[in-house]
Amino acid sequence: MxxxxxxxxxxxxxxxxxxxxxxxxxxxxxxxxxxxxxxxxxxxxxxxxxxxxxxxxxxxxxxxPNIQVVHQTATTATVDGDAGLGLVTAPFAMQLAIEKAKQFGSGWVAVRNSNHFGIAGYHALMAVEQDMIGFAVTNASPLVVPTFSNERMLGTNPICYGFPAGQYPPVVIDMATSAAANGKLEIAQRAGNAVPEGWIQDKDGGYTTDPFALKSGGALLPLGSDRDHGSHKGFGLASVVDILSGVLSGANYGPWVPPFVAFLEPSANPVGEGIGHFVGAMRIDGFRPADDFKSHMDNWITRFKSASRIDEQQGVVIPGEPxxxxxxxxxxxxxxxxxxxxxxxxxxxxxxxxxxxxx
Structure with missing residues (x-):
């Protein structure tokens, strides 16, 4: 349809x-x-x-929910989402970050007691629309193994940066820190397709292309897939997201993050409250005039798009362009x-x- x-x-x-x-x-x-x-x-x-x-x-x-600011300084804050929709709590937090940035140059807000917040790009783009650099991360249900492990400890834990440009659309880097987002598995499941090797491991730690492997004890792999291809880097990035979103805010972290699916119960011994997010906004004119920055962003994009090609039919794709x-x-x-x-x-x-x- x-x-x-x-x-x-x-x-x-x-x-x-x-x-x-x-x-x-x-x-x-x-x-x-x-x-x-x-x-x-x-x-x-x-x-x-x-x-x-x-x-x-x-x-x-x-x-x-009664969304509240429970702690703050001039440039930072912690928000309690009262178990509300992350789709509502995270924009509240980003708006607060933007208001702080307008006054003091940057704003950083941690969120606890929230739920799944949709695409990180939505929240980062809120700052971009104000001629600011936007940043948004969240932890998520534990589906991803650390390097050398077969225990689910981390979520897909996306990272997003957004940068405004002039004549071009914003540059938006919005990516999971796992080899693939869980939603990609759901798409493959609906279509009845196998997934590429390197996305998932089975319960024993071996590669599998079965998109349903998570339901039989398997796990998503970190970005990089294995140690030889840099999975320790994906694990490291996911850890940064988890610490900023969970440990810093007072939300759950690691294997204690509550599952997004209703048929799985949250941990009986939580270490925090709900899911956590972390968002930030930085005024570009705190570093240089915004028009100058956007002009050079256009130059950056133009130069990268004109990079020499391996295949003449496939040019460089700028993050956020598709x-x-x-x-x-x-x-x-x-x-x-x-x-x-x-x-x-x-x-x-x-x-x-x-x-x-x-x-």
Whole structure:
């Protein structure tokens, strides 16, 4: 099914309203999910919506949170999300970081007691829109093994930086610190496809291409896949995300991070509260005039795009470029959803007395 942005936005907002979210939170949460679908990151868009609903049904998501700043200085803060949607809590934290940056040059906000926050790029781009450098990370359900281990200890723990440019779209580096994001496995599962070697290991630590291997004790591998190809670097990056998001904020970290799926229970002995995020904003004019920076960003992009090619048909792709192009296309031509996602969404919509998805 291909559905218009307007129709999908209304459907998603209606689901969040049916969960008990207020209008502002429902619209914001829908906007975060739609941004993922528009940018072609299908694994983190409305395909995730039913997951939030099921966690809400288990009373693990608070649809009416009292989000509070519990500690702050001029340039830093810690936010308690009151078990609310990360789709709402993280934008709250980034807006706070932006306001601090406007006044003092930079702002850094740690978040605890939250839930899955969608694509990291959404939050980083909030700062980019203000001529700032945006930064966003989050820890996540433990699905990833450290190098040399077969025990799930870390999430896919994405890192995102966003940089504004002038005539070009922003440079956005938004990536998992695992060899592949879990959503990529879900896409392969729905399509019945094998995944590339190096994404997953089985319960004994051997490579497998079975996208369902996680359900039989397997795990995702860190970025780099194995020690010979740099998995210790992926492990290191994931650790940075986990420490900033969890240890610094007072959220859970490592194997204690609560699972995103409703049928798995959180740890009986948590070390913190909920999932954690960490976001930041830096004013470019704290370093040099913003127009100068953006002009040189354009020059940087132009030069990299003109780099000599191995294959004349394939040039250098600037980080964020495919997502920018996808957003232009999907705003005009609609958002494609696979049948399995549509069926799942409509099943939940029926339970919540929400009108089903239609083209």
């Amino acid at each position: 291909v559905i218009t942005e307007v129709s999908l936005r209304k459907f998603t907002t209606d689901v969040f309203l049916a969960m008990g979210c207020n209008a502002a939170h429902a619209q914001l949460a829908a906007d975060v999910l739609l941004k993922a679908d528009l940018r072609g990151i299908d694994s983190h868009g409305v395909a995730r919506l039913t997951g939030y609903v099921r966690l809400w049904e288990k009373k693990r998501i608070n649809a009416q 997502e920018y192009e996808a957003e232009i296309d999907r705003r005009q031509n609609g958002i494609p959803l696979v049948d399995a996602v549509v069926a799942d969404l409509n099943e939940v919509a029926g339970k919540l007395n929400v009108s089903p998805l239609t083209t």
